[in-house]
Amino acid sequence: MTQPETALIVGAGTGLSASLARLFAEEGMQVALAARNVDKLDELTLETHAIAVRCDASQPSEVAALFDEVERTFGVPDLVVYTASGRYRAPIESIEAEQLESALRVTAFGGFLVSQAAAFRMLARGRGTILLTGASKREGTCRLDAICDGQIRTERHGAVSCQGTGSAKHPRCSLRDRWRHREQLVTI
Template sequence: MGETVVEQSELAGRTALVTGAGQGIGEAVTRALVARGARVAAVDATPDGIEKLAAEFGADVVAHYAADVSDGKAVEAVVDDVERTFGPLDILVNVAGVLRTSPVVDISDEDWERTFAVNSTGVFNASRAAARRMSERRGGCIVTVGSNAAGVPRTSMAAYAASKAAATMFTKCLGLELARSGVRCNVVSPGSTDTAMQRSLWSDEQAPARVIDGDPAAYRVGIPLGRIADPSDVADAVLFLVSDRARHITMHDLYVDGGATLRA
């Protein structure tokens, strides 16, 4: 019984900011942080999802932060407001992301630029704003939700994979720079996860089975554990990395993909 109480309150009194909090993995991370006692500033480009979370959780989720993470000034203003209103930011989780699929020869300039603007520059904007403050206080945690596609080539996913690879290496470099200040920076790299983004890739009801079984024509192995991840699986990994249980872990890339990459 005692251990359960500790788990439920392990983040009590801490302030977290989650980007892309309105749906999918971002929503699951927000719920997980609140369940462990944190107050969450929920950021998303559209307000609907984060407003629903605020209505459900009351003062534990603050949802008046509809912001595009690709806008550095907007992100800086959000972090300023969070710290002014709720106190020092202890945790940042970068989840906001977009997926636009296309063979490389057909990628439009707009799709390439938007993918990097959100998936890479968005991570830079939020992490820089948080890191400036955390390093001065000599403490804090930053977790970037990347993708296993950052480490294994995928057909028709060059923009997404490259942007996630950039975000992953950026987070590791930031972790190295901030290590002496006690700020930890890590990456969680999901594989196929049951989100709206994943479902946008499915053309028929057999698509989930093909994801699990693999697709030799696309040079893609299946998922050895035989299941598509739930967003909560990814959120649990984030929870561990921002907790004191991971106090000696930084610059780590934790794959949560059921073995799909064979950890290549």
């Protein structure tokens, strides 16, 4: 009997990540959820039979500990989804550098740390998929339209994003269908 595939969702909450956790559990995958506040995941862990691990993705030691815990429990993840983002919105003329830096640490640097940790393990095993998701909702306007197309937002501006639902191979496929076809955004 083969062991079920494992999905790790970093930045788990009640939106997209919860929907993905349900989808992956329905598909028979083992699910690990990571968030800074795991208390909010109690219902979801019960519903999906997932484990929840506390992790601040902007901290290298916490990302390493997260992957160690998932590997001890399930083995190397087959799929890693990064949904964490630091949210900070402000007109460009009033941005506070420290708040922007903090948001970018979660959104971009955290995405890098998680992707690197996943790639290291997946390369050793010879396979795996890494997905980085981002917000696509546009909000607000900026008085400096020549510089930006809205308020400065940090969601995934510093990291790769997967916002579309189709591809050249499967133009009308949803993320669910793309996973079923194993069309990988990052192939290892």
